[in-house]
Amino acid sequence: MTNPPVSHKPKHGIKRKKNLAKLKTRQKAKAIEKIEKKNDAVTFEVVFVGRSNVGKSTLLKNLTGRNVRTGKRPGVTLKPTHLYFDDFLITDMPGFGFMSGVTKEKSDDVKDNIVHYIEEHADRIMIAVQVIDGPAFVEITERWDSRDEIPIDLELHDFLEEMEIITIIAANKMDRVKDDEKDDLLNDVVGIFGYDRGEGTWKESGALVAPVSARGGDIRPLISHLKNEFHKMKRDDLFKHFK
Numbered sequence: 031m032t033n034p035p036v037s038h039k040p041k042h043g044i045k046r047k048k049n050l051a052k053l054k055t056r057q058k059a060k061a062i063e064k065i066e067k068k069n070d071a072v073t074f075e076v077v078f079v080g081r082s083n084v085g086k087s088t089l090l091k092n093l094t095g096r097n098v099r100t101g102k103r104p105g106v107t108l109k110p111t112h113l114y115f116d117d118f119l120i121t122d123m124p125g126f127g128f129m130s131g132v133t134k135e136k137s138d139d140v141k142d143n144i145v146h147y148i149e150e151h152a153d154r155i156m157i158a159v160q161v162i163d164g165p166a167f168v169e170i171t172e173r174w175d176s177r178d179e180i181p182i183d184l185e186l187h188d189f190l191e192e193m194e195i196i197t198i199i200a201a202n203k204m205d206r207v208k209d210d211e212k213d214d215l216l217n218d219v220v221g222i223f224g225y226d227r228g229e230g231t232w233k234e235s236g237a238l239v240a241p242v243s244a245r246g247g248d249i250r251p252l253i254s255h256l257k258n259e260f261h262k263m264k265r266d267d268l269f270k271h272f273k
């Protein structure tokens with residue numbers, strides 16, 4: 031009786047798969063090492079925080095020229111996105127708040143992740159840019175208030191203050207507000223955040239407010255606040271990373 035011919039095909043297939051797995055593990059380890067190296071070099075971080083869909087990514091693209099998480103579905107990304115510039119890091123936090131198709135648990139996870147991240151890196155986070163949807167902000171916070179809950183935006187703002195992180199409020203989508211209604215809206219915004227403007231306007235409240243329109247590319251007030259803070263911290267060299 032002759033033995034049936036032995037096929038080496040399946041064995042090769044398995045071997046190749048094993049090699050591929052090994053290669054992938056090695057590539058992964060290398061990639062992690064590279065990120066860790068970049069991360070270790072960071073001494074100055076700016077974080078962008080805000081409710082989902084307020085325009086954080088659009089704003090960052092305008093500011094740096096780099097693409098951040100475009101084409102994503104709101105509420106899907108739990109992790110922050112990083113833009114490295116040598117020892118300078120800009121971090122785009124996942125959007126928080128209620129979103130259609132996203133469970134309450136998941137939106138709570140996002141909030142917890144943001145708080146943990148900020149606590150963990152508080153020593154190097156010098157500035158936070160808190161992005162709000164200018165025209166929608168008052169209505170959203172009133173809705174929370176009517177449910178006797180503290181709006182997440184306010185909770186986060188207080189938390190950043192507690193952590194002694196300088197916070198710039200970027201009121202985005204101002205292209206949707208009529209020119210003669212802008213000041214009234216911003217007066218309300220600073221009031222909601224708890225700043226006392228006395229008899230004056232939002233400009234005299236002491237809050238760092240930047241009315242911007244990321245989609246229209248009008249982000250000068252934000253750039254000017256950032257540059258001002260960088261200058262105070264003797265980091266004028268960071269200006270070069272902005273478009």
Ligand SMILES: Nc1nc2c(ncn2[C@@H]2O[C@H](COP(=O)(O)OP(=O)(O)OP(=O)(O)O)[C@@H](O)[C@H]2O)c(=O)[nH]1
Binds near residue numbers: 082
């Ligand atoms: N009208 C107007 N729309 C804007 C502006 N900035 C962003 N948008 C739009 O708002 C939507 C959300 O923008 P994103 O930049 O993806 O928002 P995001 O805050 O990064 O969203 P998350 O990743 O879910 O946190 C997009 O459709 C943008 O085109 C703006 O200044 N004006």
